Amino acid sequence: MPYVIEQWADISESFNDSVLLGNGASIGIDRSFSYPSLQQHAIDNGLLTHHVQRLFSHFDTNDFELILRLVWQANRVNLALEITDNETQNAYEHVRDCLIQAVRSIHPECCEVEEQFTDIALFLSSFKTVLSLNYDLSLYWVIMHANRDFNGHCFKDCFLHGEFDEDWQRFRESISRWDRRNTLIFYPHGSLILARNVVEQEEKLEAGGGDLLRAILRQWESGEYIPLFVSEGTSSQKVKAIHNSHYLNTVYREVLPKVGNNLTIYGWGFGEHDIHILRRLAESDVTSVAISVFGADQGYCTRVHQMILDHIGNDVEVVFFDCMSPGAWNNAA
Incomplete structure (x- = not known):
């Protein structure tokens, strides 16, 4: 019997704890991100x-x-x-x-994709936690764009003055009328926005009012910083790289097991090279998972449903939704 592919609007009210973004999310913004490595x-x-x-x-x-x-x-x-x-x-x-x-x-340049940011921010603002496995700057641009609206919802990456705050859970608290509702942002595999300096301190880079991508590349060219992201390698190689980073290890150990009772997965291929993410999610309290599907691919549904059962648990409810349905990611509601 074929899997039912839902519309996002029909299930969204039941999925508001955490969302995990895979490479398909970035490809949805710009096809240039489809390059294999x-x-x-x-x-x-x-x-x-x-x-x-x-x-x-x-x-x-x-x-x-x-x-x-x-x-x-x-x-x-x-x-x-x-x-x-x-x-x-x-x-x-x-x-x-x-x-x-x-x-x-x-x-891509920010100006080439920014027309999609409002729809993406609306989608992400319905979650308490966003976990992006992508190294690119798209998500960072989206949250900066959204936070400029001062509409009572705030995206927070738990960095203060360029440094990750150990007490990341306190950022869920509202401290003003500008952040009555909060969504925390994490990068389990790092990001272009993150870097190590010459004494191995990890920092979030800033543009100082200029072009962020160019500013990051200039920092690399200076020889004072190297990027902090794990974009390639086997699952075991990625886990080793994660353990070599304080930030990545904190997200892996503390954040992934606390994704809540329901999890939405958008644009993730469920490749063997990322199996460590599933194994870590098995330590969470997840009881239901909503997974985006491109083109009603029944083979994909069968494969990932079995992977969820194998690695997270047989009692987990799995539903699928059309990645192009209104309100999902960069699709207008």
């Missing part, structure tokens, strides 16, 4: 030298952030000890420049 983009465009490709092979990864962090740390040690090592310096600069070129060519 940043590393593949660099390879296809001839950006990676043979020496740098050897680094990816040696460490058995396709995670740009990991390779950049390794050569960055090695280069910082050499500089501190006044060790002359041009190869490490060149490798670091090349990996950094490749990542910058890949992001610059894939990522």
Whole structure:
């Protein structure tokens, strides 16, 4: 018997705790995000030298952030000890420049997609928690756009003065008439907006009133910051990267198990490389899950329904809804 594909408006009142955003959410905003990986983009465009490709092979990864962090740390040690090592310096600069070129060519400008922000903000404002697995700036742009309205609803990422606040749950409290209702935002796999500095402190970068994407890339070019996001790799590789970051580890350990009783999943492919997210959600109190479907794909429904039962529990109610239905993500209500 085929799965029923609901309209979002028909089920939305039953799903208001948390929403998990996968790559399909970003692709829905701009097709450029459909590129399979940043590393593949660099390879296809001839950006990676043979020496740098050897680094990816040696460490058995396709995670740009990991390779950049390794050569960055090695280069910082050499500089501190006044060790002359041009190869490490060149490798670091090349990996950094490749990542910058890949992001610059894939990522749209804010002005190209901002007409969708109001509909997305309306969708997200119905949830208490938003978890985005995407590294791009789309979600950050949306919440900045929405918070300028001062309409009594506030999106909060739990960062103060560029630093993540350990007591993140206090941000659910209202402190003024501008935030009578709150939605907390988290990035379980990091984001372009997040970075490590030379002493491994994690910060949220700011544009200072200018173009955010350009400001971030300039920070990378300075050699003082490296990005904090895990966009590629196997599930076990991603978990290792998560444990190497205070912010990512906090979200993984503390936030994912507290998503509430109902969870909405939009645009997530349920790939094996993200199975750690499902396993962590199994520690939560989730009893019902609503999952977006593109094109009434019954095969997808069958596969992910079984994955939910296998990894979260047999007693979880699973419903599917049309990702293009009115009110869902960037579709006008």
